[in-house]
Amino acid sequence: MALARYLPVLEWGRGYNRTVLTNDLVAAAIVTIMLIPQSLAYAMLAGLPPEIGLYASILPIVAYALFGTSRALAVGPVAVISLMTLTAASAVAPPGSAQFIAAALVLAFMSGTMLIAMGVLRLGFLANLLSHPVVSGFITASGLIIATSQLKSILGVKASGEAMPELVTTLIANLNATNMPTLIIGVVSTAFLFWVRKGLKPMLIRLGLKARTADLTAKAGPIAAVAVSTLAVVLLDLEAQGVRVVGQIPQSLPPFTVPLFDAALWQQLAIPALLLSVIGFVESVSVAQTLAxxxxxxxxxxxxxxxLGAANVAASFTGGYPVTGGFARSVVNFDAGAETPAAGAFTAVGIAIAALFLTPLLASLPIATLAATIIVAVLSLVDLKTPRHIWRYSKPDFAAMAVTVLVTLLAGVEPGVIAGVGLSLALFLWRASRPHAAIVGRVPETEHFRNVKRHNVLTDPRILTIRIDESLTYLNARWLEEFVLEQVAEHPRLRHLILMCSAVNGIDASALESLEAINHRLADAGVKLHLSEVKGPVMDALERSHLVADLTGKIWLSQNKAFAALLVAAEDEDVPRVRDDPWAARGLI
Amino acid sequence: MALARYLPVLEWGRGYNRTVLTNDLVAAAIVTIMLIPQSLAYAMLAGLPPEIGLYASILPIVAYALFGTSRALAVGPVAVISLMTLTAASAVAPPGSAQFIAAALVLAFMSGTMLIAMGVLRLGFLANLLSHPVVSGFITASGLIIATSQLKSILGVKASGEAMPELVTTLIANLNATNMPTLIIGVVSTAFLFWVRKGLKPMLIRLGLKARTADLTAKAGPIAAVAVSTLAVVLLDLEAQGVRVVGQIPQSLPPFTVPLFDAALWQQLAIPALLLSVIGFVESVSVAQTLAxxxxxxxxxxxxxxxLGAANVAASFTGGYPVTGGFARSVVNFDAGAETPAAGAFTAVGIAIAALFLTPLLASLPIATLAATIIVAVLSLVDLKTPRHIWRYSKPDFAAMAVTVLVTLLAGVEPGVIAGVGLSLALFLWRASRPHAAIVGRVPETEHFRNVKRHNVLTDPRILTIRIDESLTYLNARWLEEFVLEQVAEHPRLRHLILMCSAVNGIDASALESLEAINHRLADAGVKLHLSEVKGPVMDALERSHLVADLTGKIWLSQNKAFAALLVAAEDEDVPRVRDDPWAARGLI
Known part of the structure; x- marks a missing residue:
């Protein structure tokens, strides 16, 4: 049983039978057809030779099938992670060079071991730091950068850079070098793929196919674009006219590779590896959860x-690069009827067959067609609805999203993620450091206490009740001291202060210290501190502290009892006092 | 009025009169006597010439008097900030060198501008990141390091290092070079100062002095130690026997200095400057609040x-080094009757007179006596009670403190603070990412809903109510999805899920997205999602979202009404359904 926790295959493997096998095989066939052009395209997006995309789609899938818990997730190269790989490895060596490929392997290995370590240490909660607006903004901005970067292949010109300003300027500077045949292939492919996505399925349904069959047939559209454009290149000898093609791809299974162990390189790639691990995990888990x-x-x-860690480690030992669970392919896998991770293993076999036998057919595939595949895929990542919703719902969340989008576009993917996470965290800490609190009074003829600002309630100048709507932690401990002392300074006749703790789910050591400080300072000012409606678990903790013994006032079970009793007590002790405050001495209060 | 916000002197200055003047002058005289040896000692602790301690006690005090809001805070060199200055500037140049002194000036300038920027941008809440256990652990560990580092002056040997391992090993290696006369002066001074602290005041009271006078007289003890040990050196010609003395101190007012503008130096000192700014601010504010x-x-x-920022900027232009509000001297200032910041300004005049006329008297002051002053002062920073209290109260808080102490002792002050802040934040985020939630049911014959684990309550297999005791934010949004879907998977007959939101004070955009995802996923599984007892402000925000329209269930004002109505509805619609789940199909549920 303990083993099954770490090897989910032991669980689903036991119920495996012929029906499940058939469903898994059909799904695998469809996903394989979809994955071949995508794997090549994403590898080229990452600045790597195309075959590396195929290698990254074989063993990583098998590793995920053994260790992953989602039954439909399809793991492999994806657009955003490819862009992040390009950015990170470009800092080490020029794209396509041997060192660049080595850096991609190291990224996969580091990312894999980081993910496994996070899983073993149960650190998955760190992914929570990526809020929805940040992830959404980051994916949109990455989609725009990727689409722009692929324009160079559609135009047949050179352009470089990992952020918009450099990309756009280099693209414009090279516009005059546009290659016409390439442009035609690129534009036609793009238009065709958009039509496949939007118009083919309805047409197939009109032609009498069932909705599901039509849907899955439409997924094979990119393969048609690949076949037709390759044929066009061969028949019209477009290579001679300057159309860049994929070229010879080695006919082989994935090679055995060992990631380079170089301390300086590892140090340089540590942050990028962490960022792409977490981004990949967040995306992958959200797909897996939706399908599950x-x-x-x-x-x-x-x-x-x-x-996912095992998949990346597998990628690093088989000539691949960082992978994660892809949205589009997982949905296709699910819709095609995949029932277990075995469908993934069969997909791996399919890609392996392609790597062994089909690669010669791809030599004349124009790069413009692959660019069209990428553009059509990533433009669906660009989400213009979510920003409007978030703007309406919450301005701070919108600010986090806007900063992520702008920094990603202007400075690149890594600064973009870091800025978004940093701003979200700062906003969260800011809000956590000033919780909502209300001065409350008794609603006449009831035992309820409500905000004096919103309700017509009974109060007494000698008794002040503050209700705090948040757990007391080190982030708001200082605020608590300031808020309470400010209120006391504003209520010169005060004798008793009650903190109503009905919404306080916890008090940490810093907040306890602040409560003790408040207690002492109020004692200096002649005011007693009381607590009311302290929750059970909070009271259990307070029993282990000095506060209970030191408290100048009492801890009351009910706010109503506290108020009633203190009202009587204040009446008894209400004699004129000499005031410390010079203003009071001059009769100004 | 607006000007008075930034120049508090305009407020207290108007009520200034002869009584207040007298009180302020008396306090200033006492604090001046106390500050002279302390300023020299802390400057030497920071690796700086002793006169810099005097310079840092003149204009910074005046700047704080103009801009600060505390009426009793005494600003100047303090032990922990001196240690942090030593650590930071040592990374640039050897202590005592001209570059080292320049680095200290730059630290003061950067720290000053950082503090002012934080004040203007209202970023003071960032200081909240230093939790009480971290600050307490850091101060204790710093106190131990400082005391150990001063042992070298007591023994008259050399020792170096900013963390314990190096300090202790170099100290032991040089033990055989101990200088006897120095050791005698050091041990006698230390014993005398400890006695002054503990035994002098009771003795003076027995001799008939009033408690307050006895207390203030005892504060002058260090001056007596300085005078006697200096006389001993002069009369017995101990300098010839190897007793190290302060030496010639220039007789002058603070020089006008300009901090070096060197980008590389600034970059190197940025993090240390930030850390010492925040540590200094936290310490200073806590003293100021206590006194106020x-x-x-x-x-x-x-x-x-x-x-505090103005004080540090002033220090950087007058040959000083980083300063902050000191605990001991502020308490003395307060106890001596200081009523306004003018007392600080008079102290500044006192120190300026000392710098001009008294420095020749200090040339033969043995360094061992200054070391004794420091040891006695910092050992009161070492707090052994707090760790025990924190251990009893909260294990995570204790862990944060223990890590801060250990890392500070073993690796130095900067890694210590960073480790403590990082661990506190990680623990906080971890707790925030898994809030308390309970499945609740109705207490029989009431309208109250309580935890099913703690109370004997009514539930229905078709209706599940989850009460979440925390605001919903991006940190717990993913937890919410997982928790809800897990509960749904465990309750196969479920038709209606109610989220009881009585303790939810806010829902951010990420949590809203998760609620929408939960809504859709539950719809796929044939379960309706309801909300109950949503607070007013939260409902206002939800009205601006799609959730209200998309929700498969309803939003109920009261949990009791929701449960009652859904019980009736579930009865009506309770027909057998085909289950997706294969286990259910096999009758296993």
Whole structure:
């Protein structure tokens, strides 16, 4: 049983039978057809030779099938992670060079071991730091950068840079070198692929195909574009006219590779590896959860870290580059009827066959067609609805998203993620450091206490009740001291201060220290501190502290009892006092 | 009025009269006597010539008097900030060298501008990141390091290092070079100063002095140690026997200095400057708040940032080094009757007179006596009670403190602070990412809903109510999805899920997205999502979202109404359904 926790295959493998096998095989065939052009395209997007995309789609899938918990997730190269790989490895060596390929392997290995470590140490919660607006903004901005970067292949010109300003300027500077045949192939392919996506399925349905069959047939559209454009290049000898093609791809299974162990390189790639691990994990888990929920299945996020980590380690030993669970291919896998991770293993076999036998057919595939595949795929990542919703719902969340988009576009993917995460965290800490608190009074003829600003309630100048709507932690401990002392300074006749703790779910050591400081300072000012409606677990903790003994006032079970009793007590002790405050001495209060 | 916010002197200056003047002058005289040896000692602790300690006690005090809001805070060199200055500047140049002194000036300038910027931008809440256990652990560890580092002056040997391992090993290696006369002066001074602290005041009271007078007289003890040990050196010609003395101190007012503008140096000192700014601010504000509360006065933390910033900028232009509000001297100032910041300005005049006329008397002051002053002062920083209290109260807080102490002792002050802040934040985020939630049911014959684990309550297999005891934010949005889907997977007959939001004070955009995802996923599984007891402000925000329209269930004002109505609805619609789940199909659920 313990082993099954780390090897989910032991669980689903036992119920495997012929029906499940058939479903898995059909799904695998469809996903394989979809993956071949995509793998080549994403590898080229990452600045790597195309065959590396195929290699990254073989063993990593098998590794995920053994260790992952999602039954439909399809792992392999994806657009955003390819862009992040390009950015990170470009800092080490020029794209396409041997050192660049070595850096991609190291990235996959580091990312894999980081993910496994996070899974074993149950650190998956760190992915929470990527808020929805940040991820959404980052994906949109990455999609725009990727689409822009692919324009160079559609135009047949050179352009460089990992952020918009450099990309756009180099693209414009080289516009006059546009290659016409390439442009035609690129534009026609793009238009065709857009039509496949939007118009083919309805047409097939009109032609009498069932909706599901039409949907899955439409997924094979890119293969048609690949076949037709390759044929066009061969028949019209377009290579002689300057159309760049994929070229010879070695006919081979993935090679055995060992990531380079070089301390300086590892140090340089550590942050990028961490960022792409976490981004990949967040994307992958959200896809896996969506698909699992459709069948009331569960995924285990900590085990997902291990599954994705194993996939990346596998990529690093088989000539690949960083991978994660892809959205589009997982949905296709699911819709095609995949029931277990075995479908992934069969997909791996399909890609391996392609790597062994089909690569010669791809030598004359124009790069413009691959660029068209990428552009059509990534433009669906660009999400213009979410920003409008977030703007309407929450301005701070919108600010986090806007900063992520702008920094990603202007400075690149790594600064973009870091800025977004940093701003989200700062906003969160800022809000956590000034929680909502209200001065409350008793609603007449009831035992309820409500905000004096919103309700007509009974109060007494000698008794002040503050209700704090948040747990007390080190982030708001200083605020608590300031807020309470400010209120006391504003209420010169005050004798008793009650902190109503009905919404306080916890008090940490810093907040406890602040409560003790407040207690002492109020004692200096002649005011007693009381607590009311302290929750059970909070009271259990307070019993282990000095506060209970030191408290100048009492801890009351109910706010109503506290107020009633203190009202009587204040009446008894209400004699004129000499005031410390010079203003009071002059009768100004 | 607006000007008075930034120049508090305009406020207290108007009420200034002869009584207040007298009180301020008396306090200033006492603090001046106390500050002279302390300023020299702390400058030497920081690796700087002793006169720099005097310079740092003149204009910074005046700057704080103009801009600060505390009426009793005494600003100047303090032990922990001196240690941090030593550590930071040592990374640039050897202690005592001209570059080292220049680095200290730059640290003061950077720290000053950082503090002012934080004050103007209202970023004081960032100081909240230093939790009480981290600050307490850091101060204790710093105290131990400082005391150990001063042993070298007591023994008259050489030792180096900013963390314990190097300090202790170099000290032991040089033990055989111990200078006897120095050791005698050091041990006698230390014993005398400890006695002054513990035994002199009771003795003076027995001799008939009033408690307050006895207390203030005892504060002059260090001056006696300085005078006697200096006389001993002169009369016995101990310098010839190897006793190291302060030496010639220039007789002058603070020089006008300009901090070096060197980009590389600034970059190197940026993190240390930030750390010592924040540590200094946290210490200073806590002293200021304690003293202000005693008189029911208020300080303004954002304005305190500006006051301390101005003091540091002043230090950087007058040959000083980083300063902050000191605990001991502020308490003395307060106890001696200081009523306004003018007391600080008079102290500044006192120190200026000392710098001009008294420095020749200090040439033969043995360094061992200054070391004794420091040891006695910092050992009171070492706090062994707090760790025990924190251990009893909260294990995570204790872990943060223990890590801060250990890393500070073993690796130095900067890694210590960073490790403590990092661990506190990680623990906080971890807790925030898994809030408390309970499945609740109805207490029989009431309208109350309580935790099913703690109370004997009514539930229904078709209706599940989850009460979440925390605001929903991006940190727990993913947890929410997982928790809800897990519960749904465990309750196969479920038709209606109610999220009881009575303790939810806010829902951010990420959590909203998760609620929408939960809504869709539950719809796929045939379960309706309801919300109950949504607070007013939260409902206002939800009205601006799509969730209200998309929700498969309803939003109920009261949990009791929701449960009652859904019970009736579930009865009506309770027909057998085909289940997706294969286990259910096999009758296993």
């Amino acid at each position: 929920a459709k069948k009331r299945q569960r995924i285990n996020p900590d085990q997902e870290l291990i599954g | 509360a005693k008189k029911r006065q208020r300080i303004n933390p954002d304005q305190e940032l500006i006051g």
